[in-house]
Amino acid sequence: MSTRSEDVGPGKPGLAKSATRGINRAEIVGRNFIEFLENWDEDFEPRDPSLTVSGDTGLRGEDLLALFETMMTSRLLDFTARELRARNQGFYTIGSAGHEGNAIVGMLSRTTDPAFLHYRSGGFMLARTGKLDDCDPVYDTALSLSASREDPASGGRHKVWGSRAAWVLPQTSTIASHLPKAVGTAIALGQAKRLGTETPVPADSIVICSFGDASVNHSAAQGAFNAAQWAAFQNLPVPILFVCEDNGLGISVKTPDNWVRSAFHSRPGMAYRYADGLDVLNAWDIVRESIDDCRRTRSPVFLHLQVSRLLGHAGTDVETEYRALADIEATEARDPLLLTAETVLESGLMSAEKIHEQYENLRKRIRQAADRASNRPRLDSAEAVTRTLAPYHASAVDAEAGRHDYDREKAFGNRTLPENAGPRHMALNINRALHDLMAKYPEMILFGEDVAQKGGVYTLTTGLHKTFSGGRVFNTLLDETTILGMAQGAGYMGLLPFPEIQYLAYYHNACDQLRGEACSLQFFSRDQFRNPMVIRMASLAYQKGFGGHFHNDNSFAALRDIPSLIIACPSRGDDAAMMLRTCAALAKTQGRVVVFMEPIALYMTKDLYDVKDGQWSFDYPAPDRFIPFGEGRVYFPAAKDLLIITYGNGVPMSLRAGRRLHEDGVAARILDLRWLKPLNRDLIALHAGQIRKVLVVDEGRRTGGIAEEIFTAIDELLGPGIPKRRVTGEDSYIPLGDAANLVLPHEDDIVEAARRLL
DSSP, rough: OOTTOOOOOOSOOOOOOOOOSSHHHHHHHHHHHHHHHOOOSSOOOOOOOSSSTTOOOOHHHHHHHHHHHHHHHHHHHHHHHHHHHTSSOOOOOOOTTTTTGGGHHHHHOOOOOOOOTTOOHHHHHHHHHHOOOTTTTTHHHHHHHBBBBTTTTTTTSOOOOOTTTEEEEEEESSSSHHHHHHHHHHHHHHHHHHTTOOSSSTOOOEEEEEEEEEGSSSEEEEHHHHHHHHHHTOOOOOOOOEEEOOOSETEEEEEEEEHHHHHHTTTTTTTEEEEEOOOHHHHHHHHHHHHHHHHOOOEEEEEEEOOOOOOOTTTOOOOGGOHHHHHHHHHTTTTTHHHHHHHHHHHTTTHHHHHHHHHHHHHHHHHHHHHHHSSBBBBOOHHHHHHTSSSSHHHHHHHHHHHHOOOHHHHHHOOOOGGGGGOOOOOHHHHHHHHHHHHHHHHEEEETTSTTTTTTTTTTTTTTTSSSTTTTTEOOOOOHHHHHHHHHHHHHOOOOOEEEEOOHHHHHHGHHIIIIIIIHHHHHTTSSSOOOOEEEEEEOSSSSOOSSGGGGOOEEEEEEEETOEEEOOOOHHHHHHHHHHHHHHHHHHHHEEEEEEEEEEGGSSSSSTTTTOTOOOOOOOTOOOOOOOTEEEEEEEOOSEEEEEETTTTTHHHHHHHHHHHHHHHEEEEOOOOOOOOOOOOHHHHHHHHHOEEEEEEEEOOOOTHHHHHHHHHHHHHHHOOOOOEEOOOOOOOOSGGGGGGGGGGGHHHHHHHHHHH
C-alpha cells in the first residue's frame, strides 16, 4: 500500500488543508474523505469479493468490505457525537477517529472473549456487537451518547463500551485501572478450569484488553504486565491479548518515538507483535495470528497496534495549542479511512461512487438514530440513578448466610467440631469460619501475601492450604493492585474470591481498584456484570506500639465514601464468624464487594476486665447462625443514663469504661455497630432517642472519622437537641512505641468524656 500523505497528484487523494488554526478539524477530516472519493479517477475493475485481496494476505474481499463499513460507521458516530454536543443533546465527545483499525480485533475475536476496552475502541465495539442478531450497535451508541436511560450498557449513567451479550465489560474513562482486572480474568479462566468450576464463557476463551500508549506508563498498567508475566513465567495459563493502540499522544504529551516497542519487544513471558493499524492489509494477518497464538499457548501477547489520533483528544480540545499545524495535517493525510478506501478501490470491491453512496447512507442512518435517541427518556431521579448501585434482598442474603447443607468433613475431618470445642479468641474463630466457608463454597478461593503455607502473618489462614488443595488457597506476588485485580477477574469467571490485604495501610496502594473499578461495575453495567468478593484486611490500631503506622492504621475514611462498598468490623470472635457468613452471602447472592476489617489488636485477646478472666473468648457459633446485615450488638439494653456508640477496639474499652462508670452510679448502654458502611441510621436513632445522651467512641481520626457521620445521623433523624460528645484519635499517623498511646483514645478518655456529658 502506498503512503498517501505523499500521493496527492492527479487521480490520488486530494487533501483539504487550512492555515487557519481555529477551523473545525472534524470538518476538514470529513471533507478530506469526500474529496478523495470525488477526485478518484482510476478505472474500476470489479473483482470477486470471496477471494483474498492479494496473495500476501488472508484478508478476503468480503471481510474487507465489512471492516470498511464498520470503520466508516465509527467515524460518522464520532462526527455525530460532536453534533449532538453542539445541540446540548449529547454529553461525550472522546472519539475513536484514527483508531478504527481496532475493528479488526473485534472482527477476529469471539463474542465470548471477555473484553476490557480503551475508550477509543469504537471500531472494535461495533465489530463485536455487529455479530449479535438482536443488537443495533449504532442506535445503542447513540443512546449512550445521549445519556438515555434506555442505553443497554449503562442505562444512561456514562458513555461506556459495554455489552452483556458480547462480553464487553463496561469501562469508563479508563487510564490503566482496567488492566489489573483484565489480567485477573485471564488467570481466573485457568483457575476455574482446575477447580472444575463452570465458567460463563468457554474454557478456550481469551481476554482482550485495549489501552493507549500513554497508559502503559501508569503504575496500574505496569503492575498488570508484571503480574501477567510473573504468572506466565511459572507456566500458569494467562490467555490475555494486550492491545496497545499507539497514536503517539497522551492528550497533549507526545510519546517518545519508539518508546512502546523498546519497552515491550523483549519482555519475558509475553510475546510482542507489531501491526500497522492504518494499513488493514498489514494488520489483518498479524492480529489474527496474535489472537490464535494467545488462544493456543494460553500466554500473554502484547499487540502493538500503530494508529493515529484525529479530531484532537475530545470535542473541546484545540490541538493547535500544542501541535504544529503541519504535524496535524500530516496525521490527517494518514487517515485510516483514506488508506482503507484506496485499498477497497484498488482491489475492485467498490467504486468511488458506491463508497460515497454507502457513506452518505450511513450518515443518514446514524443521524436518524441520534435524533431518535436524543428524544428518549433520561434518568430523572436519584433513585433511578442509584437503582443498580447496591442490590440487597434481605431474604436471599439471610437464607444463604444460614444455609448449612454442606459436608463439613473436608474442613474438620475427625476433629471435634469447633462449636463443641469451647471458647476461643477471634483469630481462631475466624480461621474456623474460613474452613467452614471453604467447605460450603467449592468455588471459593483465598489468596494474598503469605496466606498459604505460612498461614498468614497472624496465623488466621493456618491449615487452609493443606486442607483445601488444588490451588484454592495460594500466595500472590507483593502487589495490592494485582490482588484486587485478581479478585475482580475471579468474580467475573464464577469464583467466590476472598482476597487478603495484609494491613489496612497497604490498601491505599490499590485504592482505585475498589473506588473506580470493583464498586462501580454494577452501577455502570445496570447490574449486568458483577464482581463479588470479600476482602479481609488486618486493621486498626492498639498493637501496644508495635509496627508503627503501617501496622496500626486507625483510619478507614478512604473506604467509607466508596459507593456501594460494605464495611464489616467485628469486635469479638463469635461475631466475626457469623458476620463472615453474611459477607459471603452478600457477595454470592448480590454480587457485592465487602471489606471485612479485622481488628489486629483483638485477634489474640482472651480477657476483658482482668487477666485470665477469659471474658473476651467466645464459643464458635453453629454453621446455621449468622448476623443479619446491619444488625448491631447491644450491651446492657436496660441502661438509660448514657449511650456509648462504638466499634472494633472501642467495644472492650467501652465495656471497661462502663464498669467504672457503673461504680459512679451511671448505667451505660453500649452499642457495637458491627457494620460500618452503610451505617444503620435507624438503629442509631432508636437507641439515641431512648437515652438522649450519646457518647461516640471512634478510634479513627478526629477529621474524617465515623463519629461525624453518627452525629449527623442523630441530628437529621432526631433533631439537634440531643447532647453528644465524641472520643477520637488525633489527626495523626500512629508512631512507634509508647508514643502511639498519645494519639489514640483510651478508657480514661471515655470515662472523662462521659462524666462531662452527664
